[in-house]
Each structure stands twice: as structure tokens, then as C-alpha cells.
């Protein structure tokens with residue numbers, strides 16, 4: 001096993017780094033460095049810059065407008081974005097609904113949606129979870145009844161990330177209430193402007209409006225907005241959730257948080273004992289990050305051989321990656337000390353950098369929940385890797 005990058009891969013890394021340095025607007029960069037939320041326009045502009053370079057859809061094959069990169073190139077690209085730090089292309093678009101449509105969509109759906117997904121002309125959100133269906137997604141209750149060439153959808157979804165910006169929602173509905181849970185589910189594409197769609201904000205502990213509830217009351221959805229066959233949505237769901245773990249370890253983000261913590265410690269504390277204490281704490285996280293990076297390289301090396309087959313061991317990356325990101329954000333919070341307490345709920349652009357630290361740490365509390373909670377990942381590891 002060779003865990004080093006090849007000369008070509010190192011050259012690719014340099015190309016990506018140079019492009020980000022030259023193209024990322026300084027305002028977006030500053031906000032990313034300080035952990036501030038971006039506006040919709042900033043996210044759209046950056047994705048369009050990447051798309052103009054052919055890089056907005058790292059995992060897409062060339063035939064569907066992607067760069068046709070290897071798994072290692074995709075990882076290098078994401079790692080450079082995380083370390084810069086720069087925004088990732090919108091995951092709902094490029095990691096979730098895009099691959100679903102080029103794998104399961106009709107020719108009309110591909111032609112209609114894929115170019116707009118890549119360029120963020122349409123913003124998508126994910127309408128899967130419901131108040132009683134998160135980890136146990138197959139128990140979802142939102143119903144869809146056929147009425148001529150439409151479905152009539154009724155139900156409630158919850159935790160829809162950035163649905164307030166969305167033009168479309170890919171969603172799961174129950175089309176056969178008599179079948180066993182997984183067998184009666186269908187995937188539908190719902191325009192957010194359709195009559196009967198209501199988006200209600202959920203303000204989270206970090207003071208941000210990122211997630212929402214979505215209510216669906218007698219929403220009429222044309223049948224050409226169904227993905228795959230009726231009652232066959234579960235296989236597509238498994239495919240989509242597998243892709244959601246792309247670049248899930250986000251080691252570059254943890255490194256960035258540690259860099260911030262170290263810089264703040266130098267500014268905040270000139271006491272030698274305190275400095276030593278911070279350095280020790282940072283070193284412990286860095287050691288674990290190094291181990292995780294090696295695990296990631298081992299998995300990438302295996303994927304070099306077997307294309308992009310999902311590997312249950314990637315659950316290790318989700319669990320450890322989120323734990324370490326949370327640890328790095330906690331350290332940053334401790335270093336900021338009382339200055340972090342100035343962040344009471346929502347903050348604006350004028351708040352100083354230390355005041356954004358608490359919000360970052362609170363935001364990251366959710367990282368071990370979404371994308372499949374860490375407890376569920378541990379169940380997967382126990383079953384698929386340890387054979388328990």
C-alpha cells in the first residue's frame with residue numbers, strides 16, 4: 001500500500017490551491033475564516049465561479065458535465081477547499097440530487113435539471129426527515145395519492161437545510177401505505193413555489209436560520225416529477241445517502257479551526273503556562289487528526305482499486321471526523337474565553353471575530369447528527385466491519 005500522492009496528484013493539488021487563491025473573493029474568504037454565515041448570493045456566485053472552471057461537480061462523470069476526476073482528485077479538491085477555507089459546492093445539488101438524476105432520471109429530467117443543478121440556477125433542498133422519521137427514515141408518513149397525471153401530497157417534513165433559499169425539494173413520500181415500510185416509498189421533485197408548500201424557520205442554538213420545517217398541504221405534483229418507478233424510492237434513497245458521505249471527514253476544516261485557536265491563543269494569553277496548556281490540547285487533537293488522515297488515505301488507496309464503491313469503513317471517517325471537528329471548535333471556544341460570550345444569538349458582520357466562535361462551536365454540535373447520526377454509523381461499523 002502506497003499512501004503518498006503521485007507527482008500528478010501533487011501537481012493537481014497545487015493547481016487547485018492556486019485557483020482558489022486567485023478566484024475566491026476576499027469577502028467570502030474572510031467570512032469563511034471567521035466562521036460567519038454566507039449569504040445566498042455569495043454561495044451562488046462562488047459555485048458559478050467553480051462551474052465556469054468545470055469544477056462545481058467534482059464527483060460527476062464527464063458525460064454528465066463533470067470533470068471526470070478520480071476519487072483521489074475529488075478528495076484533494078475538497079481538502080483544498082476546506083483548508084483555504086472556501087465554500088464547498090452546494091451538497092444538496094451536486095452530491096445528492098445531481099447523481100440521483102444522472103443515475104435514475106429520465107432523459108428529459110437530465111436535460112432539464114442537470115445543467116441548472118451544476119450552475120446553481122436551481123437551489124435544491126432535501127425533504128427526507130419528518131418529526132417521527134429521522135434515523136428510522138423508512139417510517140416516514142408524508143403521503144402521495146395519484147389523481148390523474150398528478151400526485152397529491154400531504155404531510156410535514158422537518159430540518160430542511162436552507163429550504164428558505166430553495167427552488168426545488170427532492171422528497172420521499174409514501175405511495176403504498178399497505179406495503180412494508182421500505183417498499184411503499186417514492187421520490188418526488190417538488191417546486192417550492194407550488195401552492196400548498198409552506199416553509200417555516202427553525203432558529204438553532206447558534207443563532208442561525210439554517211434549518212426549516214416544510215408543510216405540504218394538498219400539493220399537486222406532476223408525475224413527470226417522479227424519480228424512478230412508483231414505490232421504488234428506497235433504492236434511490238440508499239444510493240443518495242451513500243453519496244452524502246463524500247469528503248465527510250473534513251480534516252481540512254479541523255486543521256483550519258486549530259490554526260484559528262492557536263493564533264487566538266497567542267493574541268489572548270502571554271502567560272507561558274497558559275500557552276503550554278493550549279499547545280498540549282491542540283497537539284492531542286493534531287495527533288488524532290494525523291491518524292484519521294492516514295485512515296482516510298488507506299480508504300482512498302482501496303478506492304483507487306475498486307472505483308467508487310461505497311465502503312462501510314467510511315463510517316469511521318464520519319464518526320472520528322465530526323468528533324475531532326467538534327473538539328477543535330471546543331478548543332477554539334475555550335481559548336476565546338469570555339470574548340466568545342459576546343455572541344448572544346444572531347450576530348452581524350460588525351461583530352468581532354471572537355464573537356463568532358461560540359456560534360461555530362454550536363453549529364458543529366449538529367455535525368454528528370446530520371448525514372446519519374454517529375450512533376447509527378457505529379451500528380453500521382459493528383455490523384459490516386466487525387461482523388457483530
Ligand SMILES: Cc1cc2nc3c(=O)[nH]c(=O)nc-3n(C[C@H](O)[C@H](O)[C@H](O)COP(=O)(O)OP(=O)(O)OC[C@H]3O[C@@H](n4cnc5c(N)ncnc54)[C@H](O)[C@@H]3O)c2cc1C
Nearest residue numbers: 126127128129133134135136159160161366369370373375
Ligand atoms: C442541522 C441539521 C440539518 C439537517 N438537515 C436535513 C435536511 O436538509 N434534510 C433532511 O431531510 N433532514 C435533515 N436533518 C435531519 C437529520 O437527518 C436527522 O436529524 C437525523 O437523521 C437524526 O434523526 P432524528 O433527528 O429524527 O433523531 P432520532 O432518529 O430520533 O435519534 C435520536 C437519538 O437516538 C439515536 N438513535 C436512533 N436510532 C438509533 C439506533 N438504532 N441505535 C442507536 N442509537 C439510535 C440517534 O443517534 C440520536 O442520538 C438535519 C438535522 C440537523 C440537526
